[in-house]
Structures are given as structure tokens and as C-alpha cells.
Amino acid sequence: MAARLLPAAKFLVKGGLAGAAVYVAYDQGLLGSGIEGAEALKKAQETLPPAIQEWTDYLGWELPATPKIDFSLSASWNKGVHTVMGALSAAPSRACEYTVEGWKYVKDLMK
Numbered sequence: 628m629a630a631r632l633l634p635a636a637k638f639l640v641k642g643g644l645a646g647a648a649v650y651v652a653y654d655q656g657l658l659g660s661g662i663e664g665a666e667a668l669k670k671a672q673e674t675l676p677p678a679i680q681e682w683t684d685y686l687g688w689e690l691p692a693t694p695k696i697d698f699s700l701s702a703s704w705n706k707g708v709h710t711v712m713g714a715l716s717a718a719p720s721r722a723c724e725y726t727v728e729g730w731k732y733v734k735d736l737m738k
Contacts, residue, residue, distance in 0.1 A: 672696075 649658075655670075656663035683690050 652658055656667045679690070
């Protein structure tokens with residue numbers, strides 16, 4: 628009987644943890660709009676380092692200094708979009724240049 632109960636208990640504990648994780652994510656606004664997610668990330672960046680420092684002081688652990696992460700997803704996305712659009716707008720003229728160079732190369736081989 629105990630052998631049957633152990634897998635069921637594991638399943639219930641895992642399901643409870645998964646449910647709690649989804650609830651916390653929803654409660655903090657991570658599953659909402661992009662603005663709510665950005666606010667939740669900013670709040671976490673402000674709250675987590677002091678909390679971790681408090682726990683490490685309490686436990687007597689020494690951790691290296693946390694690096695500052697200054698990453699803007701929207702700026703990276705916009706840079707990627709500009710790069711792709713620039714490449715697409717230059718593609719026709721580049722294709723013509725490469726075609727002319729290719730024909731010259733073939734003509735030189737035929738001589």
C-alpha cells in the first residue's frame with residue numbers, strides 16, 4: 628500500500644508546486660501584457676539582490692558582487708529589425724553587382 632501511495636504523493640507535490648508557480652507568475656503580472664511583465668521584471672531586479680544579500684549574511688555565505696545587467700529587449704529587437712530591413716532594401720542592388728561580377732568572372736574563364 629505504501630508503494631502505491633508514494634507515486635501519488637510525488638504527483639500531488641509536483642502538481643502543487645507547478646500550480647503555485649503559475650499562481651505566483653499570474654499574481655505578479657508576468658502573464659499579463661508586456662507592460663505588466665516589464666514592471667514585474669523591474670520590481671524583481673530591485674527586490675532580489677537585497678533579499679539574496681540578507682540570506683547570505685544570515686547563512687554566513689560570501690557571494691561575489693552581482694553584475695549589473697542593462698539589457699533592453701526592445702532596443703535589441705529594433706536593432707535587429709533595422710538590420711534585416713537594411714539588408715532587404717540593399718538586396719536588389721547587391722544582386723545586380725554580384726551578377727555583373729559573376730558574368731565578368733565567367734567571361735574571363737572563357738578567354
